[in-house]
Amino acid sequence: MIKVSGLTKTYAGITAIRNLDFTVAKGEIVGFLGPNGAGKSTTMRILSCFLPATGGTASVAGFDVATQSREVRSRVGYMPENVALYPEMRVQEYLEYRAALKGVRGRRNRQRVNAVKELCSLRDVETKLIGALSKGYRQRVGLADALLHDPDLLILDEPTIGLDPNQIRQVRQLIRDLGKRHTILLSTHILSEVEMICSRVLIINRGQIAASDTAENLAGRVRTAGGVTAEIRAGTEDLKKALVALPGVRKADVAPQGDGWQECTLRTDADHDPREEVARLAAKHGWPLRALGREQVNLERVFTEITQAGEL
Ligand SMILES: Nc1ncnc2c1ncn2[C@@H]1O[C@H](COP(=O)(O)OP(=O)(O)OP(=O)(O)O)[C@@H](O)[C@H]1O
Numbered sequence: 472m473i474k475v476s477g478l479t480k481t482y483a484g485i486t487a488i489r490n491l492d493f494t495v496a497k498g499e500i501v502g503f504l505g506p507n508g509a510g511k512s513t514t515m516r517i518l519s520c521f522l523p524a525t526g527g528t529a530s531v532a533g534f535d536v537a538t539q540s541r542e543v544r545s546r547v548g549y550m551p552e553n554v555a556l557y558p559e560m561r562v563q564e565y566l567e568y569r570a571a572l573k574g575v576r577g578r579r580n581r582q583r584v585n586a587v588k589e590l591c592s593l594r595d596v597e598t599k600l601i602g603a604l605s606k607g608y609r610q611r612v613g614l615a616d617a618l619l620h621d622p623d624l625l626i627l628d629e630p631t632i633g634l635d636p637n638q639i640r641q642v643r644q645l646i647r648d649l650g651k652r653h654t655i656l657l658s659t660h661i662l663s664e665v666e667m668i669c670s671r672v673l674i675i676n677r678g679q680i681a682a683s684d685t686a687e688n689l690a691g692r693v694r695t696a697g698g699v700t701a702e703i704r705a706g707t708e709d710l711k712k713a714l715v716a717l718p719g720v721r722k723a724d725v726a727p728q729g730d731g732w733q734e735c736t737l738r739t740d741a742d743h744d745p746r747e748e749v750a751r752l753a754a755k756h757g758w759p760l761r762a763l764g765r766e767q768v769n770l771e772r773v774f775t776e777i778t779q780a781g782e783l
């Protein structure tokens with residue numbers, strides 16, 4: 472559905488994205504992650520024909536974004552980062568107007584406007600001025616707008632930003648439902664959201680793709696260079712020295728917690744679990760041990776490791 476190859480964008484000398492290569496297959500829900508300024512919005516704008524690339528190519532459903540923008544636009548529903556709506560228009564009026572702009576006219580206009588109002592729960596506010604809507608409802612109008620021409624591909628730039636927890640849950644559910652019929656590329660800074668909604672994760676860092684896999688596989692990659700945590704009461708230096716000397720331990724961080732307790736974080740070789748050795752070590756020295764566990768690897772850890780050039 473999406474094919475990006477060697478895509479580059481330079482803004483007045485600043486390279487926002489550099490040589491991006493990735494694909495999104497039909498039916499996928501892909502989470503697009505990256506720190507601020509990584510190039511997510513830039514990529515999404517190029518894919519929705521709102522911005523020309525400086526180099527490389529991008530296509531949607533086989534149509535080139537630069538030379539076949541009409542075909543691309545008719546297949547892409549784009550919800551930008553800052554949804555620009557007309558505050559002086561009423562919701563109903565706005566949706567009819569936007570649908571007409573997208574070439575959805577006559578009877579189909581009424582049908583589609585009704586369908587997206589239903590889908591995005593906008594019936595209650597259809598006669599309200601957009602300027603008088605809460606942020607959450609405005610986001611929903613933005614999403615409804617993106618859906619008007621029933622596009623195959625949805626490109627959603629931080630669709631849940633600024634929403635309260637209830638609204639976030641509703642919008643997430645809506646996206647999940649939409650994912651049954653549409654291919655979706657969505658950016659977000661909420662990593663748990665990606666774990667909940669997306670079938671695959673694309674991580675972009677400093678304008679380049681740093682990872683592309685399922686959240687589970689990415690976590691697996693971090694886990695094999697895994698970590699063990701322990702709380703032990705001992706002298707900082709003695710403890711550190713003893714821990715690093717254990718087989719399979721690459722690095723040991725020891726942070727005092729007060730009362731002589733130390734919080735220990737061990738980085739280990741792939742597939743090495745030194746928990747038993749840690750327990751034995753503590754017993755041997757007569758050091759009290761009150762916690763010992765393997766680190767839970769979630770997408771947040773993966774993201775940090777990858778974007779901070781960790782030692783994965
Ligand atoms: N219109 C513009 N003019 C100049 N530079 C821009 C413009 N838009 C974006 N940039 C620069 O391009 C880079 C990528 O920006 P982009 O908005 O794509 O990042 P992002 O990943 O969407 O970040 P965020 O998470 O903050 O939304 C940044 O360095 C940004 O400052």
Ligand SMILES: [Mg+2]
Pocket residue numbers: 511512513552628
């Ligand atoms: Mg952005």
